[in-house]
Amino acid sequence: xxxxxxxxxxxxxxxxxxxxxxxxxxxxxxxxxxxxxxxxxxxxxxxxxxxxxxxxxxxxxxxxxxxxxxxxxxxxxxxxxxxxxxxxxxxxxxxxxxxxxxxxxxxxxxxxxxxxxxxxxxxxxxxxxxxxxxxxxxxxxxxxxxxxxxxxxxxxxxxxxxxxxxxxxxxxxxxxxxxxxxxxxxxxxxxxxxxx
Numbered sequence: 001x002x003x004x005x006x007x008x009x010x011x012x013x014x015x016x017x018x019x020x021x022x023x024x025x026x027x028x029x030x031x032x033x034x035x036x037x038x039x040x041x042x043x044x045x046x047x048x049x050x051x052x053x054x055x056x057x058x059x060x061x062x063x064x065x066x067x068x069x070x071x072x073x074x075x076x077x078x079x080x081x082x083x084x085x086x087x088x089x090x091x092x093x094x095x096x097x098x099x100x101x102x103x104x105x106x107x108x109x110x111x112x113x114x115x116x117x118x119x120x121x122x123x124x125x126x127x128x129x130x131x132x133x134x135x136x137x138x139x140x141x142x143x144x145x146x147x148x149x150x151x152x153x154x155x156x157x158x159x160x161x162x163x164x165x166x167x168x169x170x171x172x173x174x175x176x177x178x179x180x181x182x183x184x185x186x187x188x189x190x191x192x193x194x195x196x
Contacts, residue, residue, distance in 0.1 A: 044121035045157035047087045052077040053193025055167070061099050064138060064181035065106060070098035072187050074108075080115065087124055089115045099185060106185060107135040109171060111149050124155040124165075132171045138179050147173035147183075155191075165191045 054075055061068035078091030091113045099106040110133045117126025132149040135142065153167035168188050176183040 044119065045124075045160070047080045047082040047089075047119060047124055047155075049195050050077070050079045051163065051193045051195040053163070053191055055093070055095070055189040055191045057187055057189030059097055059099050059106075059185050059187045061101070061104075061106065062184040062186070064104050064176070064179075064183050065099055065101060065185060068099045068101045068104075070100070072097050072099075072189060074189075076191070076193070078113075078115070082119060085119050087115070087117045087119050087126065091115060095187065095189075097185070103139055104181075104183075105137045106183070107137065109134045109149075111169075111171075113149065115153070117153075122157045124157075126153050126155070127151070128153060128167070128169060132173075134171070134173060134176075134183070136176065136183060138176070138181060138183075141179070143177035143179050145173050145177040145183075147171060147176075153191075155193075161195050163191075163193045163195060165193075167191060 052075070055073065057072045059070060059072045072095055074093060074095035076091055076093035078089055080087050080089030093111045093113065095109045095111065097106045097108055111130055113128045113130035115126045115128055117124050129150045130148070131146055133144065133146050135144045137143070149169050149171045151167065151169035153165060155163045155165035158164050166189065169186070171185050171187065173183040175181075
């Protein structure tokens with residue numbers, strides 16, 4: 001009987017310890033933590049502030065400058081105010097011109113422009129309207145007159161302070177300084193500016 005009792009105790013002890021052998025006595029291992037990076041949200045440029053820069057481009061003449069085309073280059077500065085999705089600003093630009101046909105030469109233009117555009121984040125698409133003052137030589141006589149300038153442009157914020165863009169403007173002068181001739185030119189300029 002003593003043998004039977006010992007056998008039963010051994011069997012009972014093995015049965016009770018079986019779960020310990022199966023899974024062990026250690027605590028369960030927690031699942032590894034998976035870190036998900038926060039989504040990248042594009043941050044738009046703040047177009048508010050003063051800026052200054054340079055432009056290099058090309059021009060095409062009409063009327064008394066018909067069939068002329070050549071380089072243009074200049075400097076500009078202005079101020080924009082960003083209202084959220086709408087941007088409003090003003091700009092003053094001095095543009096030197098190489099447009100001439102032998103009898104007529106457009107020397108330079110000074111343009112005072114109003115810019116109004118739509119803020120697309122890092123891109124600003126805008127329209128331009130303003131006044132242009134030009135100096136030209138027509139038939140050996142120097143003339144100067146005020147006309148209108150209008151067109152479209154786009155700026156891209158390369159960094160917080162550096163913008164690159166392009167601007168296409170039409171410049172019209174009726175009866176240029178009573179010379180008896182109309183003068184007009186289309187200019188396309190690549191622009192780089194620094195925003196303060």
